[in-house]
Amino acid sequence: MSLKLYHGCKAIHVQSIMDDIKISGRGFFMTPSLETAKEYGSQVVCFEVEDFECYISTIDKSGNPTEDLKSGLEYVLQNPKHLTSFYKALEDVYKL
Numbered sequence: 001m002s003l004k005l006y007h008g009c010k011a012i013h014v015q016s017i018m019d020d021i022k023i024s025g026r027g028f029f030m031t032p033s034l035e036t037a038k039e040y041g042s043q044v045v046c047f048e049v050e051d052f053e054c055y056i057s058t059i060d061k062s063g064n065p066t067e068d069l070k071s072g073l074e075y076v077l078q079n080p081k082h083l084t085s086f087y088k089a090l091e092d093v094y095k096l
Helices: 011-019 034-038 065-071 080-089
Strands: 003-009 028-030 043-049 055-058 073-077 090-095
Touching: 003 011, 003 028, 003 034, 011 043, 011 090, 034 043, 043 080, 073 080, 080 090
Parallel strands: none
Antiparallel strands: 003 043, 028 073, 043 090, 055 073
């Protein structure tokens, strides 16, 4: 069963994210929560993906564990190994 992960971004970045994910120094972040993704940009890209290698943690907005749990989980692609695993497991990508 595939997992839907969302990435919020500016409209100008949607097509480049859909075509070729770039991992920044901190990583490429996705969340299973559509509402959380909307907090990070006016546009949202959805990735439907099977199991893949990545770093999973609570979203760190404030350093306060209670706040982190309220804001949900994040799936982070941190290195080329994660990115390769993600692309092998990717089933679909589209803009909401």
